């Protein structure tokens with residue numbers, strides 16, 4: 001509320017009455033209470049006094065020659081600068097029509113003559129307090145409106161930034177996807193021709209040439225994998241990875257994956273073995289292609305980060321609720337700190353231990369995304385120097401339900 005209300009000496013009241021005695025009485029009642037009073041004897045002087053310095057409240061006699069109190073009030077209320085000043089009419093008239101008119105021209109109250117000091121003071125205090133409250137609320141309202149405007153502006157700015165980010169993100173995905181597609185074609189041509197050359201389709205080749213061709217093919221395959229990972233990651237970013245469920249025997253999938261990865265493992269002198277611990281036969285329903293992708297990624301990492309020992313792939317289920325696949329290695333291990341971030345895209349455990357192994361830091365992020373999409377969870381247990389175990393658990397119920405529907409159809 002207005003602070004100067006607490007201090008009456010800072011409140012300025014204009015008292016307007018053509019009867020000198022009344023004006024004197026009013027002035028003394030109010031000045032005794034500490035108010036500043038400006039006594040004026042007619043309407044014309046009242047208007048110029050307001051113009052010179054707007055008061056906090058006006059006590060206005062109605063029945064005055066030249067210009068009545070009603071006219072004075074109407075003029076004040078028509079002026080934006082003065083319309084908020086509370087006007088209290090004073091009159092001997094007790095006619096209801098006059099009282100009604102007093103309010104209709106903009107007065108806030110009415111005091112009848114002869115007036116009592118207590119009544120005048122009580123009404124003056126009430127209207128000063130009310131007006132102060134109104135002014136306070138008005139100011140608050142203006143502040144709130146400004147705040148709303150500022151918030152709307154900020155919101156618009158945020159929306160513009162979001163749209164901009166969306167456009168940049170779409171552009172990034174578009175570039176990524178196009179570049180990846182454009183790389184794939186020449187890569188497959190390099191691979192194809194190298195293979196044909198190695199097989200002697202254009203004449204016999206020397207041992208050194210064969211070795212060089214093998215290196216060309218190896219590098220091209222690495223590049224193809226990177227391109228594939230980039231494409232899959234881009235698909236994840238725009239939620240375009242789709243699952244295709246079929247019913248299949250996990251044993252068949254495991255044998256195929258093991259045969260493929262055995263070449264890599266044995267080239268490094270590592271053992272590789274698969275164990276299946278399943279109550280019945282391991283027939284499940286799911287996306288075979290993506291499941292194979294997950295397994296190859298985990299096993300590839302296991303081989304990549306292991307120097308001695310081997311890799312074990314274990315699938316198990318007690319036939320109730322879940323089935324689980326784990327890939328265990330005897331490799332370099334991952335510290336607790338790094339375990340928390342290896343599933344983030346483009347994250348690699350920093351330092352000389354991992355850099356020589358290449359990769360883009362996308363494999364585990366894709367594995368994590370695929371696992372989630374399939375309703376599963378992934379966790380890692382690892383100790384530096386002893387090895388790592390990646391364990392993925394999938395719900396069996398979903399697989400079973402799917403199996404039943406597919407058998408029926």
Ligand code: ADP
Nearest residue numbers: 301302305342348349354359360361362363364
């Ligand atoms: P990259 O393709 O670069 O290997 P990944 O997302 O597959 O990327 O793995 C991220 C990082 O996690 C790797 O760079 C490596 O530091 C660590 N990591 C993943 N698997 C293993 C593992 N079996 N043993 C030790 N470190 C691993």
